[in-house]
Amino acid sequence: MATRRRVLAGLGLGLAAPGLFWRGAGSGGRAVSGPGAAEPGALYRATIPLVGTDGPRPSIELSLRNPYQGGAVYVRVANATAGSARIFGRVSPLSPGAGGLEGFVGIGVGDPPGPTTVEVMATDAVGGSFRFVEPVTVRQTQWTYDDIWLPPPDPDAPPSDEPPLEPEQPRLDALYARVTPRRWELPFIIPIELGGDVWVSGYFGEQRSFNGGPRTGHHGGTDIAAPTGTPVRATNHGTVVMSELTLVRGNLVVVDHGGGVLSCYGHLSERTAEVGAAVRRGDVVGLVGSTGLSSGPHLHWELSVAGVLVDGLRWLDGTQGF
Numbered sequence: 001m002a003t004r005r006r007v008l009a010g011l012g013l014g015l016a017a018p019g020l021f022w023r024g025a026g027s028g029g030r031a032v033s034g035p036g037a038a039e040p041g042a043l044y045r046a047t048i049p050l051v052g053t054d055g056p057r058p059s060i061e062l063s064l065r066n067p068y069q070g071g072a073v074y075v076r077v078a079n080a081t082a083g084s085a086r087i088f089g090r091v092s093p094l095s096p097g098a099g100g101l102e103g104f105v106g107i108g109v110g111d112p113p114g115p116t117t118v119e120v121m122a123t124d125a126v127g128g129s130f131r132f133v134e135p136v137t138v139r140q141t142q143w144t145y146d147d148i149w150l151p152p153p154d155p156d157a158p159p160s161d162e163p164p165l166e167p168e169q170p171r172l173d174a175l176y177a178r179v180t181p182r183r184w185e186l187p188f189i190i191p192i193e194l195g196g197d198v199w200v201s202g203y204f205g206e207q208r209s210f211n212g213g214p215r216t217g218h219h220g221g222t223d224i225a226a227p228t229g230t231p232v233r234a235t236n237h238g239t240v241v242m243s244e245l246t247l248v249r250g251n252l253v254v255v256d257h258g259g260g261v262l263s264c265y266g267h268l269s270e271r272t273a274e275v276g277a278a279v280r281r282g283d284v285v286g287l288v289g290s291t292g293l294s295s296g297p298h299l300h301w302e303l304s305v306a307g308v309l310v311d312g313l314r315w316l317d318g319t320q321g322f
């Protein structure tokens with residue numbers, strides 16, 4: 001279809017001042033640029049709000065305006081073909097889905113509580129650029145804590161002849177920073193159904209002290225205690241990008257769900273998915289175990305958004321609006 005916007009712009013109809021862009025129904029933000037936005041010294045081009053366009057302009061929707069530390073916000077932009085969302089300097093891609101462009105921004109455990117913004121850049125079907133600056137207020141999370149007493153190492157234990165494993169964190173960090181084409185679809189699922197002898201034995205963000213020391217750090221995942229051998233299921237569609245025995249998380253499997261979202265399953269007794277395997281939501285990627293630094297059979301489940309670890313349980317209960 002002919003682009004009336006372009007035709008009108010070509011006629012030089014100066015009917016709108018830059019900055020008067022419609023921001024879309026229900027939006028709390030503002031679109032501050034478009035095909036007609038003037039730059040100093042640039043040729044003046046006109047755009048007419050609400051009339052003379054090719055259709056609805058991009059409009060934005062956030063699932064939550066008051067996310068908490070360790071939480072995430074689902075971002076959707078209607079009537080746009082490409083875009084990205086940014087919070088605290090971290091950029092998450094937005095990808096086409098059922099309701100328009102979709103994606104998540106994650107709030108880290110160390111991100112400051114208080115007012116901030118989610119900035120969204122989007123492009124519409126005729127190449128217009130739109131920028132939304134959406135106010136959000138980060139709530140402080142009250143973390144759980146656990147004071148752990150570890151027995152001293154056994155001086156009579158025979159020395160291991162296994163070569164020591166490299167700590168896996170640097171490689172995990174590099175994987176979590178990746179952005180690949182989106183494969184996830186809502187909803188995300190819990191890797192093991194709770195109930196009976198399956199329960200949450202450690203919450204995301206928990207602070208821990210060892211042998212009476214200070215409570216420090218934040219647990220990067222959710223611990224789900226379950227009998228050895230319980231199947232562990234992928235929380236969403238994706239591709240296995242790591243599957244090996246590691247120092248801390250023992251046998252782990254990492255699934256890349258695309259769009260900057262990845263999940264990790266640790267302390268497995270067995271890994272049943274190899275690197276490169278495509279998995280669907282609910283596919284078994286391993287079995288519960290107690291490998292690595294673990295005091296009993298449980299799953300350590302991590303979820304990462306644009307390189308920031310978030311609370312996976314909150315992706316399941318609707319409290320974040322998705």
Ligand SMILES: [Zn+2]
Binds near residue numbers: 202222300
């Ligand atoms: Zn854990």
